[in-house]
Amino acid sequence: MQPDDPAASIAATEAAARPAADKTMTMREAIAFFIHDGDTVSIEGFTHLIPTAAGHEIIRQGRRDLTVVRMTADIVVDQMLAGGCVSKLVSSFVGNSSAGSLGELRRRIEQRVPEPLEFEEYSHYGMVCRYLAGAQRLPFYPLRSYAGSDLPSVNPDLRKVTSPYPGPDGRPEEIYVVPPVNPDVTIVHAQRADRAGNTQVWGLTGVQAEAVYAARKAVVVVEEVVEDEVVRSDPNRTVIPAHAVDAVVECPRGAHPSFAQGYYDRDNAFYRSWSHISKDPARLRDWMAEWVHGTRDHAEYVAKLGAEFWSSLAVGDAPSQPVNYGRRL
Template identity: 85%
Template sequence: MERTDTADGPSKVMSMRDAVAAFVHDGATVCLEGFTHLVPTAAGHEIIRQGRKDLTVVRMTADIVVDQMIAAGCVSRLVSSFVGNSSAGSLGELRRRIERADPAPLAFEEYSHYGMVCRYLAGSQRLPFYPLRSYGGSDLPGVNSDLRKVTSPYPGPDGEPEQIYVVPPVNPDVTIIHAQRADRRGNTQIWGLTGIQAEAVYAADKAIVVVEEVVEDEVVRSDPNRTLVPSHAVDAVVVCPRGAHPSFAQGYYDRDNDFYRAWSHISKDPERLRAWLAEWVYGTADHAGYVEKLGEEFWAGLAVGEALSEPVNYGRRL
């Protein structure tokens, strides 16, 4: 376990194995966030390797890594606003569990995307609920009893108090996100497509940030506006290059569209899915082994060229 202190405070760098062992426990509520981009896949695989059970997984866009965790027997409840294989097909294990309870049932709480955003906002601000209008006329309140109405304390346009839908906060035991880089204390920088990562971190009791690389403090300070999650909200920094595959990390590697297309066929067949887990997750000691097994020729096919941002003059005192 690497915890070497820096000049500005304690290092939070840990191995993936140690971070999952320390912060992800059986029965926990675990948030995995990253919207198409920077999906924390490697963290999900380590949760599978460590055999975690009875987890409530919170993820706005439940996708391949959630399907894999369900197939591995890690998940008993899913909270989400979208389930699918990112425009490339379906999630076979998730469908079997929800539609036929095969081989076991999966509890599923469904929200809209904005409903999940509001839950994270309420959780991060420690509010008892968050109001939103978008459930008016929706069928979702009929399948989710946590979508409720309250009376506004203020008059509406007609002068009468208004009834408005609210959602409860979500406060995970641990949130895990993937990012491009962080310093050793946990100041985390993301660019490109972002989601609700910052709010998900603030809503949680503990937070693990998985990054492509750890950089020196001076790199983070040179571009502070890119810091999405500050160090005080982070409990562990895990260095895991290519840890978002098959999703992408802007500036590091591209999305593996072939894998997304293949997953529909893999997950459709329970035996084939379990064989995949046996070979690619249980059969690799860690994500470095997974990366090595894929091979450098494969990774060369996902390589990206440079598209550099222009420098910004933040100014300083003379």
């Protein structure tokens, strides 16, 4: 809990009053209660289901000196940097999702302006392995893909160990390993969850489950909170079970400008515009002042964009075929 933070105190009081199985919180409550200055925070979602609204609330609450772990450091990271929240980034990709560049991030790394950003780089699979090691509480995870790469020259945490088993030629083999990552908090976005935290995802699932299991605490942001019967009717979609979840936040359209399969499409125009916004520090400050600091919460952000805008991202129905799980009569 952030010291002397009234929102965190209120969140704790209200959470204590809820039934044990009810983990629902508002976004403001969840960020106030779980995210502290100096924390290591994983924010995951691979192109799909990016928890942008959570990033905005972290900015609004003025969190500082965060280490952000995100495989694909993109717009939400650029915005959190502009908000002064991040001192270190751990990532395997930096860019505006094939639509351009990240102006604030580039200034921090290339020019050290307005202050430097510590950057720790891995490959995509290296990050997956870090989450797997973290989730399984392993001391490291082996992988072959760094052989011949120059990444070990820029990241001293990419190391080699000698296998205790003989290789194909009968001799022990040296292999690269990565360390585990165990964030203080992981935040993911998903389509739906019940109040206990059983979380269902379809479409691109990314590394949400691994990132949640690797963390000490987990906040799941969803398009909608549904009744238990909805989750039980299709249990195979439950990517993250309730026992791994500490808070459930209902936040419709909270992944914008990314997409939520079955709910709304990707806002490609915004991705294209971001390079121009973030390239100019004054323009970026104005955007942050209007769209993040100038909105009370994500509901106000959504309303500000307007009904016509959201209708342009509407998606049609494409239901999957029903599955008969069967039951004893």
